Amino acid sequence: MSALWIATIGTSTIAFLLKYSGHSIPERFLSNPKIQRINALIPIALLSALVGVQTISEKSKLIIDHRLAGVGVAIIALFLKAPFPVVVLSAACTSAAIYNWF
Amino acid sequence: MRSPDNGYLRQNRRVSKVASTTVRDSFSVSLTVGAYGVAFGAASVANGFSVLQSCLLSLLTFSGASQFAVVGVMGAGGNPISAVATASLLGVRNGLYGVIMAPRLKVRGIKRIVAAQITIDESTGVALNQESRGADAMRHGFYLTGYGVFIFWNLFTLAGALGAQAMGDIRAWGLDAAVPGAFLGLVWPRLVTHRDRIIAISAVALALALTPILPAGLPIIATAFIAIAVGLRP
Secondary structure (H helix, E strand, O other), rough: OOOOHHHHHHHHHHHHHHHHHHHHHHHHHHHHHHHHHHHHHHHHHHHHHHHHHHHEEEEEEEEEOOOHHHHHHHHHHHHOOOHHHHHHHHHHHHHHHHHHOO | OOOOOOOOOHHHHHHHHHHHHHHHHHHHHHHHHHHOOHHHHHHHOOOOHHHHHHHHHHHHHHHHHHHHHHHHHHHOOOHHHHHHHHHHHHHHHHHHHHHHHHHOOOOOOHHHHHHOOOHHHHHHHHHHHHHHOOOHHHHHHHHHHHHHHHHHHHHHHHHHHHOOOOOOOHHHHOOOHHHHHHHHHHHHOOOHHHHHHHHHHHHHHHHHHHOOOOOOHHHHOOOOHHHHHHHHHO
């Protein structure tokens, strides 16, 4: 089996096992209010981290480029209470415009 | 929690309104994120994976960050162990999402296998954003977004892999900013209290500070400790 096949099948197998194990943890572990609070806060932390990493990094380097402008305009759109599709499109259009014209 | 004894008409009106909002949110996320599959298909083939392997990664792994990580590490000359390890570290958060979603979906057997496979950032994010609209809207948001992203992600992966040579620069279309823009749109409504906003800003700062130091994936996972630390406080 080639290295690429090992990577493909290994990644797929572990990815599914991680997802499935999350679904299989007994519900009683979630009855503790502290665990419930942590569960509600974890998506805030991870999604925010994803926004930061996907906006300002490339591999292991921090880079400020057209993407930051796009996300900046998306933040303005969110402050103006724009609906979700407008937020995403404003990010894409701003980023594409800067990337293509500068 | 809403009281279950709302008037029938009032509840019905709410249900139809909920449905259209949930469908709109789910579709927007599905199309935006799914379209990024073009980039994955192209990146995968460019890094030496076959079209079949690229499509299998999207069908079976079905987690964008993990998929980009595995083709990135292999393309950079990494061995399969480190590629799988990096991708798996990025996949841990899907397990955390599973813990959040399981009590709300309450499914077993085949249905649990299907639900597990579509437990990703987007399906969980849209589901949690429907929280104020009730448990049904959360389930609808989860499944609509999960299936929607799955369909678009796999179709676009195939397109990207096949058209890798001919395809232009995805940055010229703004897709590389649309994805963090979509995550931002998902997390924004969750930032209700002062504490929530502090967690979000701290998470961005910590993830960026750790990015040059730790292997890809770990900076994102590390921010879970912020949530744990805040959640453990009385």
